[in-house]
Amino acid sequence: MLSSLLVFYLVFFSTYADVKGVDNNLIASVKLMGDTKLQVLYKVTLPSCVPWILSGIRGGLGASLIGAIVGEYMGASAGLGWMISYATSFFKIQRVMSCIFILLLIGISFNFCLKVAEGWLLRWRPNASLNTTNEEAI
Template sequence: MASKARIPIYQTLLIAGILIVWEVLVRTGVAPVYLYGQPSGILQKLIALTASGELFTHAGATAFEAILGFVVGTTLGSVTGLALWLSETVARILRPIIVAINGVPKIALAPLVVVWFGVDIGAKVAIAASLTFIVALISVYQGTQEVDPDLVKLMRSLGARRLTIWRKVIVPGASPWILATMRLNIGFAMIGAVVGEYISAKVGLGYFIYNAGALYDLNSVFVGIFCLMVMALVLDFLLVKVEARFKW
């Protein structure tokens, strides 16, 4: 218990040590500031962007796109993955198609999504949803295959129909996989939103980072990356609480 209590201290010391070494290397000229940025400069930029409200505008746009894409993609993927258990024939027909789609880097589809959905928020949400959909589908379907077969056999021996088994055994049994997929998909949703903003956007952290990089303003780039990391940690923390609340 004592060692667990010390973990946050160790984490803080590790981060502080990295930042101190980074700052020293830049100040002594070992690491050029134009290539690596500078912690003190990043902090100043963070304060300035926060005070002006610009950072909240970009972060809010990315968070909205990522969360909406996450909800749409994870929900549809999970429902589809669960539904595939109802028909082994359909699952076999779709399996190679799913594998092929999963093998294509979703970033390669981004230009098509922009053409189909335009340059507004729809494109970013669609990219985020497409990334999370396929992950949820594959993971949740695998979860249905991992349900205790003895329970399925028992239900069948009692005369239960396939739909009843699905509702009473498969869905509850695959629920841990759904919760695990949700935590995994947070990262994919954010990737989708940021990639969409790279391609076509006027607001968002992806747009902010891309523009800052084009201007070689690495301090601003690191501010954007820092915001993405904080956003991911907050969303993951919330999902951990949900997982603990609804643990099966």
Template sequence: MTATVHEKDVRGHVPTDLPRARKGRGGALGIRAAQLAVGVGILLVWELASGRFVDDLLISRPSEILPELWSWIDSGELFGHAISTFSDAALGLLAGGVVGLAVGALLGQSARLAAVFEPFITALYTMPKHALIPLFIMWVGIGSELRVLTAGVIVFFLIFYNTFFGIKDVSESLKNSVRIMGGGPADVLFRVSLPSALIWVVAGLKLAVPQAIVGVVVAEMLAGGEGLGYLVALNAGTFNSAGTFAAIFVLLFVGFAVDRILSWATKPALLWKSSAN
């Protein structure tokens, strides 16, 4: 009887797991195939609708956009504009992220400072940041400094708020444990508060990276002589819809790639937080 039950368990256990694994792989492939089909279907509908149902001056055609994009790649024009956009976005992300992290940690640690300054920062946060670009032009001109400043201001508020609320969310019992063991404010901050708020900071970073690119692109569209935003505005201004869509597709593709890379890079931090809980 025991042997029979054991065999039944073994026979019942192994086949159940294997089909699940196969089903998981098959399901992932099915999703990828469906995504590819949707993408191809959109392009086909777009190609057929342009010039028949919608004026091709407004939406162009995929068959016209790809040659336009390739001509930019072949001439090297695209890389110059892309480097300008993403280098400014990276500088703005770095500057705004460092300042936002520092200010968020400082106010998160001090209830008194938070009570004094947080309403002013909230008031600035609620204001559309792109409305400040004309003022920034008066301050720094229309060069790279404008784009970096715009991206930095946007990133600052995203990182600040996530750091601030992440640290405020840390259990007081954890902080008191460090204090009881003789730890000072720096120990509480670097050994408890910041590690515990890591998932908040990572979430803010994932929001800040695309928003830094958005800030730079908007600044380039309004007052720029280079960059992908300038390329969009230039082609739209000359009613070149193929060129406009080509520049938009580059921004779409790079933004998607950056999001996937960031998700992969921040996965260990999120796993650590999940295992800690």
């Protein structure tokens, strides 16, 4: 419950800010062509919000892991948070470190899955590079 609340507010406010920031000229142009409100939502608003939704989800991934661990640490009888709490009470450092390593692997796999989903959902966006050299001239 704790992790879902953390993720919900991160994604909600990120999405809400972008929905309010959609270019009004673009919406007016699409309405001028005869699109309905539902078509404006699916063709203009949602595609412009996808990067911000994914950004909120990316921030929410870390918050969800932390929320789950803290929730298990406080009142669970199973899970990685409980295992860390239990192992620290008996000074089992190897078990604590192995649980933290497992959490690291979970975080990396979540991030990889999100990167794949982001590549698929944002395939319409051109690739941007911070490279300042002109590689086409070479």
